[in-house]
Amino acid sequence: xxxxxxxxLTFKNVSITVVxxxxxIVLAWQFQSVRKNRISDSFRNERxxxxxxxxxxxxxxxxxxxxxxxxxxxxxxxxxKSSGNSTMEQELIKKELDFARVTAGLVEVSGSGLLxxxxxxxxxSVDDGDLLLLINELKASEAQAISINDQRLxxxxxxxxxxxxxxxxxxxxxxxxxxxxxxxxxxxxxALRVISGVLERFDEFNIKYSVEKRNDIIIPKVDSxxxxxxxxxxxx
Amino acid sequence: MQxxxxxxxxxxxxxxxxxxxxxxxxxxxxxxxxEIINKNNSLKLQYEDIAAxxxxxxxxxxxxxSNLETKLYKRDQMIQQTLENRKGxxxxxxxxxxxxxxxxxYENKGAGIEITMNDAKESAENxxxxxxxxxxxxxxxxxxxxAGAKAISINGERWISSSEVICTGPTIRVNKNRYSTPFVIRxxxxxxxxxxxxxxxxxxxEMRAFNIRIEIQKLDYLKIQKFSGKxxx
Numbered sequence: 001x002x003x004x005x006x007x008x009l010t011f012k013n014v015s016i017t018v019v020x021x022x023x024x025i026v027l028a029w030q031f032q033s034v035r036k037n038r039i040s041d042s043f044r045n046e047r048x049x050x051x052x053x054x055x056x057x058x059x060x061x062x063x064x065x066x067x068x069x070x071x072x073x074x075x076x077x078x079x080x081k082s083s084g085n086s087t088m089e090q091e092l093i094k095k096e097l098d099f100a101r102v103t104a105g106l107v108e109v110s111g112s113g114l115l116x117x118x119x120x121x122x123x124x125s126v127d128d129g130d131l132l133l134l135i136n137e138l139k140a141s142e143a144q145a146i147s148i149n150d151q152r153l154x155x156x157x158x159x160x161x162x163x164x165x166x167x168x169x170x171x172x173x174x175x176x177x178x179x180x181x182x183x184x185x186x187x188x189x190x191a192l193r194v195i196s197g198v199l200e201r202f203d204e205f206n207i208k209y210s211v212e213k214r215n216d217i218i219i220p221k222v223d224s225x226x227x228x229x230x231x232x233x234x235x236x
Numbered sequence: 237m238q239x240x241x242x243x244x245x246x247x248x249x250x251x252x253x254x255x256x257x258x259x260x261x262x263x264x265x266x267x268x269x270x271e272i273i274n275k276n277n278s279l280k281l282q283y284e285d286i287a288a289x290x291x292x293x294x295x296x297x298x299x300x301x302s303n304l305e306t307k308l309y310k311r312d313q314m315i316q317q318t319l320e321n322r323k324g325x326x327x328x329x330x331x332x333x334x335x336x337x338x339x340x341x342y343e344n345k346g347a348g349i350e351i352t353m354n355d356a357k358e359s360a361e362n363x364x365x366x367x368x369x370x371x372x373x374x375x376x377x378x379x380x381x382x383a384g385a386k387a388i389s390i391n392g393e394r395w396i397s398s399s400e401v402i403c404t405g406p407t408i409r410v411n412k413n414r415y416s417t418p419f420v421i422r423x424x425x426x427x428x429x430x431x432x433x434x435x436x437x438x439x440x441x442e443m444r445a446f447n448i449r450i451e452i453q454k455l456d457y458l459k460i461q462k463f464s465g466k467x468x469x
Contacts (some may be wrong), residue, residue: 023258030265037272044279051286058293061413065300068465072307079314086322093315097332104338105397132374139400140409154397155340155388158381167382 102145105154105222109145111182112215114138114189119176121206126175128161130198130207134179135159137198141191143181145219149173152222169223185213304464312336340396340463344387348424348458349431351376354417356447365446368419370403372448375439376421377401383433385423387460391415394463411465427454 075092082088101107118126118134135153138146146153151168158167165172181188189211192199202209319329336342356366377395380388388395393410400410407414423430431454434440440450 034268041272041275044276044283048279048283048286051283051290055286055290055293057414058290058297062293062297062300064465065297065304069300069304069307072304072311076307076311076314079311079318083318089318093318093328093332096315097328097335100332100335100339100341103340103397104335106335106338128378129371129375132378133371136370136374136400136402139398140402142398144398154338155395155399156381156385157397158378160378160382 105145105152106224108218108221109182110216110218111144112185112213113143113180113182113217114185114192115212115214115217116179116181116192117176117210117212118179118202119208121208124205124207126166126177126207128159128166130202130205131159131166131177131179133198133201134192137191138179138181138183138188141183141188143183143188145182147180147219149178150220152220154222171223180217180219182217182219185215189213301464308341308462308464312341340387340394343459343462344424345457345459346386346424347427347454347456348385348422348460349427349434350453350455350458351421351423351434352449352451352453353419353421353443354449356449358447360446366448368408368417368443368448370401370408372439372443373401373408373419373421375437376434379433379437379439380421380423380425380430383425383430385425385430387424389422389460391420392461394461396463411463422458422460424458424460427456 075096079089079092082092098107102109116134118130120126131148135146135148148159148168151157151171151173154169157169160167162172165174166177167173191197192211199209199211315332316329319325319332337344353368355368359366373390377388377390390401390408390410393399393413393415396411402409404414407416408419409415431452434452440452443450
C-alpha cells in the first residue's frame with residue numbers, strides 16, 4: 001500500500017518536472033525569438049529609411065537636372081532670337097565665357113569666406129595629405145574658389161611633398177600655409193569644426209592653425225604658365 | 237480527511253493559476269506573432285513600392301542627363317559658330333576655347349589610363365582597411381595630377397576645380413552625385429607616365445597590400461566626359 005503511494009507520487013513529481021523543463025525551454029526559446037524579431041525589425045526599418053532617403057535624393061537631383069535643362073534651353077532660345085543682333089549675342093557669350101573663366105580659375109575673384117592658417121607643430125610638420133583633406137573638406141562644403149599661399153586651386157592642381165617643400169601648381173611652397181576659401185563663412189567653419197572633422201585631426205597631431213572669418217577675401221587667378229593643354233583635343 | 241481535502245483544493249487552485257497564466261501567455265504570443273507577420277508584410281510592401289519608384293526616378297535621371305548633354309553640345313556649337321562667323325572675334329574665340337577646356341566644359345579624348353578599383357573580396361581583421369575611402373581616391377587623383385594628367389573623371393564625373401570626393405556610407409559623392417563600387421578613374425595624359433606614377437605610388441601599393449583590387453590599364457584612346465552640371469561658383 002505504502003509502496004503504491006510512493007510510486008504514484010514519484011510518477012507525479014517526475015512528470016511535473018518534465019513538463020516544467022519543457023516549459024522552461026519553450027520560454028527561453030520564445031524570449032530569444034522575440035529579441036531576434038526586434039533586431040530584424042529595426043534592421044528592416046533602417047533599410048526602409050535608407051531607401052526613402054535615396055528616393056528623396058534622386059528626386060532632388062532630378063529637379064536640379066530639370067532646372068539646368070531649362071536654363072540651357074532658355075539660353076539657346078535667346079541666342080536664336082538675338083542672332084544678327086551682335087551686341088546681345090556678345091552679352092550672352094560674355095556671360096558664358098565669364099562663367100567658364102571663373103570655373104577654370106582664370107580670373108581673380110573676391111568675396112567673403114575663411115582665411116585659414118596652418119603651421120607645423122613642435123613634433124609634426126604639415127604634409128600634403130593634411131592639405132588635401134582640408135581642401136576636400138572645403139570643396140565639400142561648397143567653397144567656390146580656394147587658394148593656398150596665393151596659388152589658385154584648379155582641376156589639375158597637385159599638392160605634393162617635394163623635399164622640404166610642398167609643390168602646388170609646380171611651385172615650391174612651405175609652411176605656414178595660408179588657405180583662402182570663398183564660401184558661406186559660417187557653413188564652412190561648421191563643416192571644419194564638426195566632430196572627427198579635419199580640425200580635430202589637426203588638434204590630434206598638434207598642428208597649429210587659426211580660422212578667421214573675413215569678408216574681404218581675394219583669390220588670385222591661376223598663374224597661366226602652369227597650365228598645359230597641349231595634349232588635349234577638344235572634341236568637335 | 238479534512239487535511240486531504242484542503243490539499244486537493246490547494247492543488248486545484250495552483251493548477252488553475254498555472255493554466256490561466258499559460259493560456260494568457262499563449263494567446264498574447266499568438267497575437268504578437270500575427271501582428272509581426274502583418275507588419276512585416278506591410279513593411280515589405282512599402283519597401284517594394286519605394287524601390288519601384290526609385291527605379292523610375294533613376295531612369296528619369298538618365299534621360300534628363302542625356303538631354304542635357306545634347307543641349308549643352310548644341311549650345312556650345314552655336315556659340316562657337318557665332319564666334320567663328322564674326323569678323324574680328326578670333327581672339328575671343330581663342331579665349332572661349334581655352335576657358336571652356338580648362339573649366340572642364342569640353343569632352344576630351346586621347347591616350348590615357350583607366351583605373352578600376354574594387355573593395356577587397358574578403359574583409360581583413362579590421363574591415364576599415366578592406367574598403368576604398370575618399371582619402372584614397374583623393375590621393376590617386378593627386379598622383380595623376382602630379383604625373384601631369386590633363387583631364388580626369390571619376391565614374392564619369394569630370395574632375396573640375398570645385399570637385400570633391402566624400403565617403404557617404406557605402407557610396408562616394410563626386411560633384412554631388414553618388415556612386416558605388418567599382419570606382420573607375422580615367423585620365424588623359426601620357427599613358428606610360430601616368431601608369432608608372434601610380435604603380436610606383438605609396439597609396440596604390442598600400443591599398444594593394446590590403447587586397448583592394450586595383451587594375452591599371454593603358455589606353456591609346458579614351459573619352460572623358462565634360463562637366464555638365466552647374467559648378468557652385
